[in-house]
Amino acid sequence: MSSTLTYTPIEEIPKIRDDLRTTFNTGVTRSLEWRKRQLYQVARLAQNEVEAICDAMARDFAKPRFEVIMAELAAVVQRALTSAESLEEWIKPEHPDVPDFQKSWKPTIYKAPKGTVLIISPWNYPVILTLQPLIGAISAGCCAILKPSEAVPHFSKLLAELLPKYLDTSAYRVINGAVPETTKILELQWDHIFYTGNGRVARIVASAAAKHLTPCSLELGGKSPVVVDATYDMELAAKRILWGKCNNAGQICVSPDYILVPRHKQDELIKGFEKAYKAFFPEGALDDANYGSIVNDFHFQRLSALLDRSRGEKVGGVFGGRRDPARRRFEPAIVRGVDENDSLLEEEIFGPILPFIAVDSLDEAIDFINARPHSLVLYAFTEDPAVKERLINETQSGGIAFNDTFQHLAVGELPFSGVGESGYGYQFLRYSFEAFTHMRSSVDIPRSEERNLSLRYPPYKTEAYQMLGGALNMPIPE
The missing domain is CATH 3.40.605.10 (Aldehyde Dehydrogenase; Chain A, domain 1)
Known part of the structure; x- marks a missing residue:
């Protein structure tokens, strides 16, 4: 063709x-x-x-x-x-x-x-x-x-x-x-x-x-965050996040955009990512047919500039973000130590770069999320009901998905929508x-109702005020 x-x-x-x-x-x-x-x-x-x-x-x-x-x-x-x-x-x-x-x-x-x-x-x-x-x-x-x-x-x-x-x-x-x-x-x-x-x-x-x-x-779309609870299985979280991030080389509106991870769990989570990556792409993703390319030169250069300008620490190794501009191939890259002013937080990444932001508490993670425009989805890896409840009640996003990425799109019976900067309409x-x-509303008032409607016609009588304005005398609970 x-x-x-x-x-x-x-x-x-x-x-x-x-x-x-x-x-x-x-x-x-x-x-x-x-x-x-x-x-x-x-x-x-x-x-x-x-x-x-x-x-x-x-x-x-x-x-x-x-x-x-x-x-x-x-x-x-x-x-x-x-x-x-x-x-x-x-x-x-x-x-x-x-x-x-x-x-x-x-x-x-x-x-x-x-x-x-x-x-x-x-x-x-x-x-x-x-x-x-x-x-x-x-x-x-x-x-x-x-x-x-x-x-x-x-x-x-x-x-x-x-x-x-x-x-x-x-x-x-x-x-x-x-x-x-x-x-x-x-x-x-x-x-x-x-x-x-x-x-x-x-x-x-x-x-x-x-x-x-x-x-x-x-x-x-927007920058969909991932909150990882310290008590969750880091290896499983990494595997499921990486799978969501690698779909279409990260070029999807619900791609995990950045990770909020407890500071003392950062290394363990990165090891989980390395294990999952080697299982997904034994020879690396650069030439793997199961991994997509960046759509055009403009987006390839945009992603390269975001990564190159980042002041965070490139993890390197299998997550070094190897690139082939001629074929627009861009391997996944992990960057740790990212702060709120980093290039990787300027815009929706829409590509295979994953920043890690270390936090010391759930409060800090929630504050970080709430300081930014509402995302299309919020991901959270936790089995703690109290953590789930706080994220549901104290954040806003189009949707919220626990313990997986991307998979919520498979449930057609759920409404899919953004909120605020991530859009509107289900x-x-x-x-x-x-x-x-x-939704076209209709009523069909029968002739027989004329007797009941007669009070609405002028001249207005005291009885009409009492009947049609009766709600003004209804008791209101304290």
């Missing part, structure tokens, strides 16, 4: 949006059977095109086949099928429990599709982070434009070729391009925008959306459906 990515002509972008809006207005996307058929087709795309997708991602940044299948394709199939199977229940109108005098009003919540939506996805996990929001949009009954990243040209070209083979192109289209094309897309009005990426671009997306009062889901299965759904 050629790496040449053909960009969508800018002048065609408004018409593509308008064509999808026309389709939405016909009502075709609202049918339960139609939605299920499109969801099954998403699953078929992921199943049938494994080889083509893995090949494209290997060409783009040497992403290991196992990682593509485990973390992306398998999840797309499972979540598309689960959504199709659950959809009949999800779309049913809800009838909330109300006081007896309101029951005849038939209070109802209808699940209405928001309309024509925009999904902007990143380069690091382009399959799942494009198709998972699409599963939500289809489930909700929306039409959608997909804008994949130009940083993975083989994948984005393939997606544009595959989508028309599987999905109804009157409702779902791919727009390829870079900044000019995305700028044009964002000038248009959408009924929802789902953006996955970094905070800088998220602010551009949110500002553009605000001009049209368009709601957004922003799945961002996704996964029903939460993805709800992201693209408007």
Whole structure:
């Protein structure tokens, strides 16, 4: 497959949006059977095109086949099928429990599709982070434009070729391009925008959306900390943290970003990392096919500069961070003795560098976390209920995962979201459906209620004040 990515002509972008809006207005996307058929087709795309997708991602940044299948394709199939199977229940109108005098009003919540939506996805996990929001949009009954990243040209070209083979192109289209094309897309009005990426671009997306009062889901990232309790098994903690850090060479929004470790346990934890590394990559990661490359030269140079500028102590040995610029290969590096002003704490690392910050107490670890923007996830390795309780109650993050990394993404029944700088808006299965759904409230007041409603009409009588303002006399507990 050629790496040449053909960009969508800018002048065609408004018409593509308008064509999808026309389709939405016909009502075709609202049918339960139609939605299920499109969801099954998403699953078929992921199943049938494994080889083509893995090949494209290997060409783009040497992403290991196992990682593509485990973390992306398998999840797309499972979540598309689960959504199709659950959809009949999800779309049913809800009838909330109300006081007896309101029951005849038939209070109802209808699940209405928001309309024509925009999904902007990143380069690091382009399959799942494009198709998972699409599963939500289809489930909700929306039409959608997909804008994949130009940083993975083989994948984005393939997606544009595959989508028309599987999905109804009157409702779902791919727009390829870079900044000019995305700028044009964002000038248009959408009924929802789902953006996955970094905070800088998220602010551009949110500002553009605000001009049209368009709601957004922003799945961002941040510096996800790892707290290691002194009583936990250091060898097991190291193994599970390293596995999470090595996924996609650390290029994932939930990658462990830095470790807060008790000062007297630092050496033991590093030994655990060395043992796990030798087991994962007996000949080192530089040439190992089970370890990915950095996506492009810009990010390779960015990571190199972060590591080279660090004033911390490079652990060396197997964690020396050996590099091959020609192939954008970057082995994992551990840096100990990192302080709060170090280069490695300036921004989300988004790569295979892991700073160690020694702390002398849980209080110090919590204070360090709370002094920084809220992360997408907080990891903690502890079996102490009191430590867990403190971290739950005294910190903020999109999610909190105990005693493993990355694995919480496998639980589709949990809402996945950031908070503050790590984003907002929930996704996964029903939460993805709800992201693209408007909860449309309704009442239907019968004629027979006129007698009960008569007090609301002027001229207002004393009896009306007593009846309709009665809540003002309700007792309030101390």
